[in-house]
Amino acid sequence: MTAGNLSNLFVYATILILLLALITYSVALGDSDKARKNENIGTAFTWLAFGILLVAVVLRGISSQRAPWGNMYEFAITSSLAILGAYLFVSLKKEIKYLGVFVVLPSLLLLGLAVTVLYTEAGPLVPALRSGWLVVHVSAAIISYGAFSVNFALSVLVLLRGRFKFSRVPATERLDELAYRTALFAFPIWTFSVIAGAIWAENAWGRYWGWDPKETWAFITWLIYAAYLHARVTRGWSGKKAAAIALTAYVSIVFNFFGVNLWITGLHSYAGV
Amino acid sequence: MTENNIQIKLGFSGWLRWIWRQLTSMTTALWLLLLLGLAAIPGSILPQRSASLIRVNDFKEANPTLFEIYDQLGLFEVYGSFWFSAIYILLMISLAGCIVPRIKIHAKNLTEPIQEAPINLVNQTGYQAIETSLDLAKINKLAQKNWWRTKISADGNSLTIEKGYLRESGNLLFHIAILFITIAVAFGALFNYRGTILLIEKDEFANTVTQYDDFRAGGLFRVERMPNFSFVLEDFEVEFERGPNQTGSPREFIAELAVTEPGLDYQQTVVVNKPLVIDGTKAFLTGHGYAPVIKVTDDTGRVVFDKAVPFLPQDANFTSNGVVKIPDANEQIGLLGLFLPTGVLDEELGPISIFPDQDNPLAFFSAWTGDLGMDSGIPQNVYRLETENLEQIGLAQLAPGDRWELENGYQVEFVSVKRFASFQIAYDPGRIWAFIGSILAMAGLMFGLFVTRRRIWLRLEGIGSSQNKIGLAGLTKQSEEQLSRDLTWLVKKIRESEQR
Numbered sequence: 001m002t003a004g005n006l007s008n009l010f011v012y013a014t015i016l017i018l019l020l021a022l023i024t025y026s027v028a029l030g031d032s033d034k035a036r037k038n039e040n041i042g043t044a045f046t047w048l049a050f051g052i053l054l055v056a057v058v059l060r061g062i063s064s065q066r067a068p069w070g071n072m073y074e075f076a077i078t079s080s081l082a083i084l085g086a087y088l089f090v091s092l093k094k095e096i097k098y099l100g101v102f103v104v105l106p107s108l109l110l111l112g113l114a115v116t117v118l119y120t121e122a123g124p125l126v127p128a129l130r131s132g133w134l135v136v137h138v139s140a141a142i143i144s145y146g147a148f149s150v151n152f153a154l155s156v157l158v159l160l161r162g163r164f165k166f167s168r169v170p171a172t173e174r175l176d177e178l179a180y181r182t183a184l185f186a187f188p189i190w191t192f193s194v195i196a197g198a199i200w201a202e203n204a205w206g207r208y209w210g211w212d213p214k215e216t217w218a219f220i221t222w223l224i225y226a227a228y229l230h231a232r233v234t235r236g237w238s239g240k241k242a243a244a245i246a247l248t249a250y251v252s253i254v255f256n257f258f259g260v261n262l263w264i265t266g267l268h269s270y271a272g273v
Numbered sequence: 274m275t276e277n278n279i280q281i282k283l284g285f286s287g288w289l290r291w292i293w294r295q296l297t298s299m300t301t302a303l304w305l306l307l308l309l310g311l312a313a314i315p316g317s318i319l320p321q322r323s324a325s326l327i328r329v330n331d332f333k334e335a336n337p338t339l340f341e342i343y344d345q346l347g348l349f350e351v352y353g354s355f356w357f358s359a360i361y362i363l364l365m366i367s368l369a370g371c372i373v374p375r376i377k378i379h380a381k382n383l384t385e386p387i388q389e390a391p392i393n394l395v396n397q398t399g400y401q402a403i404e405t406s407l408d409l410a411k412i413n414k415l416a417q418k419n420w421w422r423t424k425i426s427a428d429g430n431s432l433t434i435e436k437g438y439l440r441e442s443g444n445l446l447f448h449i450a451i452l453f454i455t456i457a458v459a460f461g462a463l464f465n466y467r468g469t470i471l472l473i474e475k476d477e478f479a480n481t482v483t484q485y486d487d488f489r490a491g492g493l494f495r496v497e498r499m500p501n502f503s504f505v506l507e508d509f510e511v512e513f514e515r516g517p518n519q520t521g522s523p524r525e526f527i528a529e530l531a532v533t534e535p536g537l538d539y540q541q542t543v544v545v546n547k548p549l550v551i552d553g554t555k556a557f558l559t560g561h562g563y564a565p566v567i568k569v570t571d572d573t574g575r576v577v578f579d580k581a582v583p584f585l586p587q588d589a590n591f592t593s594n595g596v597v598k599i600p601d602a603n604e605q606i607g608l609l610g611l612f613l614p615t616g617v618l619d620e621e622l623g624p625i626s627i628f629p630d631q632d633n634p635l636a637f638f639s640a641w642t643g644d645l646g647m648d649s650g651i652p653q654n655v656y657r658l659e660t661e662n663l664e665q666i667g668l669a670q671l672a673p674g675d676r677w678e679l680e681n682g683y684q685v686e687f688v689s690v691k692r693f694a695s696f697q698i699a700y701d702p703g704r705i706w707a708f709i710g711s712i713l714a715m716a717g718l719m720f721g722l723f724v725t726r727r728r729i730w731l732r733l734e735g736i737g738s739s740q741n742k743i744g745l746a747g748l749t750k751q752s753e754e755q756l757s758r759d760l761t762w763l764v765k766k767i768r769e770s771e772q773r
Contacts, residue, residue, distance in 0.1 A: 121518040127526050127545040188718050195711045204546045206467065206557040206699035208707060209458070210324065211352050213317040220310040227306040234299045245307075252310070264317065 004063035004122040010056035011077060011115060014049045018108045021045035025100030028168075035168050039097040043088075046104060050084045053111075057081055064122040069138045070129055072261055076114035079257075080107040082146030086182070090150060094178065098169045102153035133200035140193035145253060147186035148225075152250040154179035158243035172239055179246060180232050187225050194218050213264045217256035224249035296363070297370030305364040312360050316351030319343065323350065365455055372448045379441045387424045390431035390730035397730065397746030398753065399760050404740045406771050409733060412743075415766055421729075432731040436759070440751075443720025450714035454707050461703020466490035466499070472506045473564045473581045473693045479503035480554070480698070499700075500552035504530040507540070509692045511561060513629050521590060521629050528558050528694050543696075553700055560695040562586045565612055565636055565673075565687060567597055572682030577601060581691045584612045585656055590626040596658045600645050604681060607641040607658045612690075624670075636687050640667040640679050725755040729763060 021042045028038035057078050061068035068074045087103040090096055125134075158175045160166075169175070197218065202208040209215060228245045231237040295301055320328035329349050333340040347354030394400055407415075409425060409432045416423050421434040468485035472478050480502050482488055512525035528543045534551060543549050549556040562583060569578040577599050584595030597608035615628035616635030624637055641663035669677045671687040678684055727749040735742035745763065749756045 123514065123516070123518040123522070124524065126523050131546045184722055188715070188722060191718060192715060195715065198711070199708070200546075202704060203548065204557070205559070206548065206555055206697045207701065208704055211316055211321060212324070216313050216317040220313050223306050223310040223313075227303050227310075230299060230303050230306070234303060237300075237303070260317070 002063060003059045007056045007059035007063060007122075008115075010052050010059065011111060014053040014056060014080075015108065015111050015115070017045050017049040017052065018104055018111070021049060022101065022104045022108060025097075025104060029098065029101055029166050039100065039168075042100045042104075043091065043097055046084060046100065047088060050081065050088055053077065053081045053084065060122060064124065066125055067135045067138070069142065070125045070134070071118075071120045072257075073114050073118040073120045075138070075142070075257075076110050076118055079142050079145050080110045080114070082142045083107040083110070083149040084146075086143075086146035086150045087153075090178075090182065096154075096178065098166065099150070099153050099157065102156050103150065106149060106152075128204060131200060131204065133196060133203070137193055137196040137200055140189050140196060144186040144190040144193060147182050147189070148250060148253060151179050151182040151186065151246055154182065155243035155246035155250075159240060159247070176232075176238055176242065179243070180229075183225060183228060183246065187229060190222060190225065194222060213260045214256065217252060217260055221249055221252045221256060224252055293370060296367050298367075299371070302364065302367045302371065305360060305367060309357075309360045309364060312357050313351070315348050316357075319348050319351075321349060321351065323352070361455070365452060368448055368452060372445055375441070376445055379438075379445060382441075383438060387422055387433055387435050387728075389424065389426040390433050390732050394730055394732050394744045394746040398748060399757055400744065400746040401760070401764075402734060402742055402744045403764060403767065404737075404742055405767050406740055407767055408741060409731060409743070411770065412731060412763075412767060415770060416763075419766070430733045433728060434731070435726075435728045437724050437726035437749075439720045440724040440726045441721075443717045443722075443724060445717070445721075447714050447717030447721050450710045450717055454710035454714065457703045457706035457710055459703070460706065461491075461701045463491040463493045464498075465699070465701040465703065466494050467697065467699040467701075469559070469695060469697050471583055471693055471695050473583060474506055474509055474691045477503055477505045478696075485698070500534075500554050502532060502534045502551050502554075504532045504541075504549070504556075506694055507531050509561065509694045511630070511692065523629070526558060526561060526694075553702070555699055557697045557699070558694060559697045560586075562693055562695075563591060563593055563612055563614060563631075564691045564693045565595070565610065566689045566691060567608070567610075568686040568688050569597070569599055569606065569608075570684045570686075571603060577606075579688075581693075582610075583693045584610060588626070589629065590615070591629045592626040594656070596656055598645055598655075598658065604642055604683075605645045606679075606683060607645050607660075607663060608685065609639045609641065609658050609660070611637040613637075614690075631690060634673055634690050636671045638667075638669050638671065638677070638685065638687075639665055640669075640683075640685065642666050642681065725749055725752040727751075727756045727759060729756075729759060 024038045024045065025042035028035045028042060031038070057068050057074075060074060060077070064070065064074075069078050083103060084107050087096070087099065091099075154175050157166075157169060158172055158179065161169060161172060161175070197215070198208040201210065201212075201215070224245060228242060228249055231242045231245055320332055322329050332349075343349060347356065351357055391397070409429065413423050413425055413432055413434075416432075416434040421436050422438070423432060423434045425432050466489065468482075468488035470478050470485055478484055480499055482496060482499075506528060508527075508529040510525065510527040510529075511523070514520055514522040514524050526545055530541045530543055530549060532539055532541050532549065532551075541549050543556065543558050545558055548558070562585060564581040564583045566581045567578065568576060571577050578597065582595050582597055584593035586593045591612075591614050593612040593614075595610045595612060597606075597610065599606040599608075611624060613624060613626035613633075613635045614630055615626050615632040616624060617627050617633075619625050624635070641658065641660055643663040645663070646659065666681060667677070667679050669685075671677055671685075673687055673689050676684055676686045727747055729745060729747040732744045733741060734744045745760055747756045747760055
C-alpha cells in the first residue's frame, strides 16, 4: 500500500470518527444532565480525528514529496485539519466544548466534499506553484482559516443563542469576547498571507496586485474582518451586529475557496478538479 | 427657539465641521470598509479590461445590450471606476481624519508627565499589599530599568508606572502604513509600464514600445526611461506529465535567453517564478505554444511566404488556432489553420489534441482566396481571418514535411514546428514602496493588537522600623491577564532586590 492510499484511508477514518464526535456533541448540546460527560467524549473523538487527519495530511505530503496543499483536495483536507486544530488549541485554554457541533460540522462537510468532489491523485506541482512562497503564503492562509472558523462558530452561537435552548452555552458577552480574540489572532496572519501572496505574485506574474478574482476576494475578506474588528470597539456594534459581520466575512472565505476556484476563471486556477 | 439659534449658529463652517465629524467617525469608516468590499465584487465576476480584453469582447458579443449598460456603469473597469475610487478615497480621508487627532493625543501622552496614583487603591484591580524593605524610590529605579515610564508623586508617597505605549504607536503606524501603501500604488500606476510579447525560438526582442504586442503605461511614463536591452530566445524546453496521474500537466518550462545590454552580453535561464531583471524592469515567462513553419510558393515556383507562425493555444492540450495571410502574391491567399501537437480524429469532437507535447503533430488547413482587406488601412487582427468575402479553395490535413498543392497552382508546405514563449515585461517604481508599507503595516498591526497598555500604582500605606507596607493595584482596558502577570512580576522583582 502506498503512502497516498494510506492517506486516503486515514481521511475516511477521520470522517467516521468526526461523525461520532458530531453525534455526542449534538446530544450534549440538547441534554444538560449528561452534557459535560458527552462533551468530553466528543472532544476525545475530535482529538482522535485530529491525530489521524494529521497523519493523513503528512502521508499525502510524503507521497507527493512537497507541501500537501497543491490542489483543492489537499487544501480542503489541510484546512479541515486547521479548523479542528484551532478549536482544540483554544479548548486547552478556555472552556469552549459547547462549540463542538459548530466546529465539527464544517470540517466534516469540507472533508466530505474533499473525498467526493475534489479528489485528485497525489502528484508533483505545476511549475507555477513551484516556489518557497507556496509554503509561506498558503500555510498562513490555512492557519488563519482555522482560527476564522472558530470565530465563525462562536458568531453563529451568538446569533442562535436566544432562539434555541442550548445547555451550557455562556452569555453573549463571553462568546463575543472569545470570538473577538480568535479574530484578533487570525487577522494579522491573514494580512501576512495576503502580503506574502502579493510578493509571490510579483515574482511569478510581474505584478503584486492585479485584481485577480482570488486576490479580490482575499481583499474583500480582509476588509470585512477589518470592519469586524472596528465594530467591536464602536459603541452599539458588539454582540449580534458584530456576529453578523463575522458571518459575512466567513461567507466570503467560503466563496473564495469554492466559488472562485470552481466557477470563475483566473490566475489561481489550480483546483485540479 | 433654541433650536433655531443652533441652526443659525451652525452656518456654513458649522456644517462643514459636522460633515467632517460624520466622515471621520468610526461608524462611517465601518460602513465604508463594508461598502468597498461590496464594490469590489462585480470586478471578480465580470471580465475586466485590465485583465483580459479578449474576455470583455467575448462578453460584448454574447450580450450586446447588457454590455452597453454595464460599460456605462464602468463594470468592466471596476477598480478604475469613479465609484470605486470615490469609496476608497472617502475611506482614506476618513482614516486620515481619524488618525491625525489621535497622533496629537498620543504625542501629548508621550511627552506629558503621567498621572499620580489615586488616594485609595483598595478598590482598584488586582489590589494587594506587601511588606518590603525597599522604598518607592528604589522601586522606581527598578521599574525604569525595565522600560516602564514612572512618576513619583510630589509628596513622595505614591508611584505610578506605565507601559504599553507601543499599542497606540503600532495602531497609528498601521493606519499610516495603509495610507502609505495606497499612495505607493497610485504612484506606481502613474509611472509604470507593462506589456506582453510573444517570441518564437531564435527570434529577438528589443525593449522598445513598437515591439510589444500589447503595451500599457501610466500617465507620467516616459519612453526615454525604458532600459535599453534585447534578448534572443535561444531555446525553450517544455516537459509534461506522462504518468497516469494528472497526465498532461505541465512539469517544466525553461527559457534560455541570450541577453544583450549596452556593453554586456550574457546567457540567462528564465523559468516561471524566476524572471529576468534588468534595471528594475522584469521579464516573466507567462506562457508558451507552437509556431508551425509554413512555406508557400506561387504557381511560378516563387516563394511568397516562409515563416514560423504562432498558433494560439485553445485548451490544456494545446489544440491551437492560427492564420497565415499572404497579400503580396498574384492572388491574395489566406490560410486558416488548426494545429494539434498530438492529433487524433475524435468521432464526436472532430480533430483534437489529446496531449500537450508533440507526439503526433498534425495540422488542418483551409485555404481561401479573394480580397483579404489588408490594403484597406483598417488595422487587422493577425490571429483572425474574416472569411465572409473570401472563397474557399481547399482543405487539407498535413503532417510536418507534407506538401499540399492548391487548385490555383500554389503550393503549401508544412515545414516543421517551432515553439514560442510569451513574456510579460513590467516595471513599477511603486512596488518597493508598497512593500515597505506592507512591512510597516504588519509591524504596526502586531504591536497595535497585542501590546497591552497598562498602569500600576504603588502607594506607601505604612512605615515600619525596617519594613514598609506598600499597596499595589493596576488599570488596563485590554488584557487583565497581562496586568496580573505584571503585578506578579513586580512583586517578584521587589523580593529579588531585597535580597541583594
